[in-house]
Amino acid sequence: MSEKKTMSRRNFLGIAWGGSIALVFGQAAVALLKFIEPVSAGGFGGSIYAGKVEEFAINSINRILAGRFFISRTEDGIIAMWQKCTHLGCAVPWVEEEGQFHCPCHGSLYNEVGEVTGGPAPRPLDTFPVTIKSGEVWVDTSQPTERSGFDPSQLTDA
Ligand code: FES
Known part of the structure; x- marks a missing residue:
């Protein structure tokens, strides 16, 4: 029974850790895309x-x-x-x-x-x-x- 709780906690921490890493990389990817993406007419890239x-x-x-x-x-x-x-x-x-x-x-x-x-x-x-x-x-x-x-x-x- 207690082993099951430990596994759940481990799974939860794994998911939370993985989600945090995905969020950080996602934000970095969005920032990179905004930096290199051509902007519409009127701004740099257009x-x-x-x-x-x-x-x-x-x-x-x-x-x-x-x-x-x-x-x-x-x-x-x-x-x-x-x-x-x-x-x-x-x-x-x-x-x-x-x-x-x-x-x-x-x-x-x-x-x-x-x-x-x-x-x-x-x-x-x-x-x-x-x-x-x-x-x-x-x-x-x-x-x-x-x-x-x-x-x-x-x-x-x-
Ligand atoms: S960036 Fe090195 S000389 Fe301009």
Whole structure:
């Protein structure tokens, strides 16, 4: 009789323990999915309105916080680059005084079109497709593109 009670208690504790572990992993899985899941239009992972073309001066870099990317406008066009460092993923700021992107984590350096000029980064900043409609700059953040270098074909006419 008492053995049966011990087994029941053991079973109960086993179920409670298993349920707790399942709950923890379930919450972690939901958090991970929310992190990597593309967001609908208007947020990172979707199509982002960056601004009017004329708001981006030639030879300027503008950060678009909602999209986690930078718009770089050169004399030849516009390129959108993900802020994520290609070394280990830190957010890379544009440092105006230096005239370059300078990763605070391990010192990778990128020029105005995202080419690596120093540090451990293995490749240029990833890009997002840019579309200009009626003078408005839209960036599709659903699919970053890796590249091995910069080519003028990566620029969108503006
Ligand atoms: S994460 Fe940017 S240099 Fe390491």
